[in-house]
Amino acid sequence: MERLCLLVRVMVVVMVVMVWAPTTHTMNVEEFVKQREMLLAQEQTAILGQDQVLTLEEQVVNERIMTAKMKEMNEGFETLDFLPSKNFLLAKKEIEASEVFKIIREIPKGAALHLHDTALASAGWVVEEITYWPDLYLCYTPENQLLFKFFLTPDTSCEWERVSDVRESYPTPQEFDQELLSRLSLLTDDPEEKYPDLNSVWSAFESVFIAITDLVMYKPAWEAYLYKALQEFSEDNILYVEFRGTLPLLYELNGTMLTPTETVAVYQDTAQRFLNDHPDEYFGTRYIYAPPRHVDNSTMEGYITLVKQLRAEFPDFVAGFDLVGQEDKGLPLRAFLDLLLTLSDAQVPVFYHSGETAWMGMSTDENLIDALLLNATRIGHGYAITKHPEARELAVDKDIPLEICPISNQVLMLVSDLRNHPMAGLVAEGFPVVVSADDPGSWGATGLSYDFYEAFMALGGAKADLRFLKQLAINSITYSSLDDERKSELMSKWVKKWDEYITSSYRLFSNTSKKFFPGTTAISNEI
Secondary structure (H helix, E strand, C coil): CHHHHHHHHHHHHHHHHHHHCCCCCCCCHHHHHHHHHHHHHHHHHHCCCCCCCCCHHHHHHHHHHHHHHHHHHHHHHHHCCCHHHCCHHHHHHHHHHCHHHHHHHHCCCEEECCEEHHHCCCHHHHHHCHHHCCCEEEEECCCCCEEEEECCCCCCCCCCEEHHHHHHHCCCHHHHHHHHHHHCCCCCCCHHHHCCCHHHHHHHHHHHHHHHHHHHCEHHHHHHHHHHHHHHHHHCCEEEEEEEECCCCCECCCCCECCHHHHHHHHHHHHHHHHHHCCCCCCEEEEEECCECCCCHHHHHHHHHHHHHHHHHCCCCEEEECCECCHHHCCCHHHHHHHHHHHHHCCCCECCEECCCCCCCCHHHHHHHHHHHCCCCCEEECCCHHHCHHHHHHHHHHCCCEEECHHHHHHCCCCCCHHHCCHHHHHHCCCCEEECCECHHHHCCCCCHHHHHHHHHHHCCCCCCHHHHHHHHHHHHHCCCCCHHHHHHHHHHHHHHHHHHHHHHHHHHCCCHHHHCCCCCCCCCCC
16 A cells, blocks of 8 residues: 555656646646646645545545534634634633534544653642642742642641641632642643743743642552543543653652652552553553753763663563753753663663754754664654754654644744644654643643644644544554554554444434534635
8 A cells, every 4th residue: 555655646746747847838827727736736645644545434524524624724714813823721712612622532542652740630630639638738938839748747848738727728719729720730811921931931830840749749649640640541532651750759658758660660550450440441551761851970870770670670561761851951862872872782762852942953953863863762842853854854764753742832832823833844744743742731631632633723734634633543553662562452452443433423424514514615725
């Protein structure tokens, strides 16, 4: 099938070249239209997912989703009011009302491959559930950083107050909970005022992680938190999750700290418990050890030693290694080359955050080159890759995908209008990508559907259809860290879910699509 598609593309290119050959006479309208149609046809063959051949039932479902999509696209084209052009913190409720979003929620989306530990689950759930547990205390540092901790008896490191007592001091519990939510997420009604620049939003983002860490790293809280997170992804029709973590140590109520291996064992046991409880709806979970990147060589050496140990002790659960934190303020990968190169010898896969920046020609965007040369399995974000044609070509040659997180890139101020995201150009040429959610709990999202919606509407453009969504799901499995046998098992499970969804939707919508979305037409492609 791939050879056939390639042959078709070559034939189209040849025809375009023949028609496009320089002429000595003035072009007439018929020739112009023919050349225009040829060029558009060639472009269409390259869009991500266009190699997918839809069945009759899939075509009916595709008609349903494309009718809904073009209704939104046409309205946005006419009014210049387009949801992906707005900050997600403002557009979230409108997105949830979108017919396209509702359809995407139903679609089996495969795997989520780029997520972070303490931003996996809904911050609202954390406030409503865990902050009501007994023995929880809070305090504010002199820098106004909120901290939490579970204690039998508070220590003297901070002026701790019992959370239940503080809640009672407020006019209503809801008012206090709303304040907590604002501290445990980036949610705000006015993101432009609250986060006027990239540094301010990253400062607030890091403050959220500091506040939530000891809240959920209490061992029983983490078990409930991770279970809830996997439940949210499963309910969003995700079969498999890979999440990164800095590995803060879990602790007991009496203050006992677990070791790194004991902590990872709790991660693994909780993930296995969720799988045991949901064998039909879920497939599995893996963990990527991803400590902070702004450290000295001695600390990095400790990271490398630990990930090798974790891989040896948890070969089926610990997938590999990454480095995290605001990339522009962290040290580049090349600062640790002698240490990072040893990971290849130890057969530890790496999944480096690289090029999550708007800069060009600086150490941050050049991390892309280093990550590829360090044999990265996937590239986290890779936002700057269009500025490095050699890196882009190398990624294609090595079949190294980018983990694209559109909402994260927007909220963290790399791009304001997602139509301008560099992935849009990559999608147009069929570059290998997966779409993931990064830190959904930080901005009020759950699962992958919000990011799939943004990718479908803004990054894929008007012509990306069900084949695009299907390819994203397939990519998420193909580029997972699972071995070939487990990938095959996951793919089979996803295909079964996909076919069930298509059959169910076909029965509901065959011959009735126009009834549900009357009076809609595609944007005209006429002269």
